[in-house]
Amino acid sequence: MTNSTQGAKASSHFKKTEKHPKAVWKKRTASASRWLHIYLSMLSFIIILFFAVTGLTLNHADWFEGKEQIKKYTGKVPLKWVNAKDTTRIAKLEIVEKLKHDNNVRGDVSDFFIDDNQCTVSFKGPGYSADAFIDRHTAEYKLTDTRQGLVAVINDLHKGRDAGKKWGLMIDAASIFLTLLSITGIVMICFMKKKRFSGFVLVGVGTLIGYLVYHFLVP
Structure with missing residues (x-):
């Protein structure tokens, strides 16, 4: 083997070695994006389905009107909880717990008003509300419980309305999942x-359609 042949082989080997790290990086990036895309799709399948379905029920609420159920309750709390002249001494926590326990009230307290004659306690939840009016002189109360059905519940969950901070974190997580899903899909196309x-052409067409619909059809 001549020196020139050995030199050519060494030069070729050096070039391949020089390119090797880049090839490994591309392969690993493509593999990681594919892995993330697949497993994020599986992990967030129910989340995506939920927000897809509730997007339809929100946009066509008249198609899915449920029957509102209204129940009325009466009862009484201990007088000392509500008749204190100093309103800061009114037993708010005890009142709320008793109303929930005695009347199967759910949701969180949205308002607790106190005036000279009565206390008003309001509870809110997805597709749900309850309002109690307590007479401060007799400690008797009247409570109205309103349940709006399953579709109203999932619509409120979609919007995060009256669903609490923990559900708000769930919506944040869903947004992150969908964002990562989109990004990993774009990364996969690059490889x-x-x-x-054709993939990027379709991305551009989809973006253009979205803009045109907004520009010409949205008032």
Whole structure:
């Protein structure tokens, strides 16, 4: 083997070695994006389905009107809880717990008003509300419980209305999942030579359609 041949092989080997780290990086990036896309899709399947379905029920609420159920209750709390002249001494926590226990009230307290004659306690939850009016002189109360059905519940969950902070975190997590799903899909397209151009064309067409619908059809 001549020195020139050995030199050519060494030069070729050096070039391959020089390119090798980049090839490994591309392969690992493509593999990681594919792995993330697949498993994020599986993990967030129910979340995506939920927000897809509730997007339809929100946009066409008249198609899914449920029957509102209204129940009325009466009862009494201990007089000392509500008749204190100093309103800061009114037993708010005890009142709330008793109303919930005695009348199967759910949801969180949204308002607790106190005036000279009565206390008004309001509870809110997804597709749900309850309002109690307590006479401060007799400690008797009247409570109205309103339940608006399953569709109203899932619509409120979609909007995060009256669903509490923990459900708000769930919505944040869903948003992050969907964002990562979109990003990993774009990254995957970048490594598909045969589909890269058509894929980005479709991304551009989808973006343009969204803009045109907004520009010409949204008042």
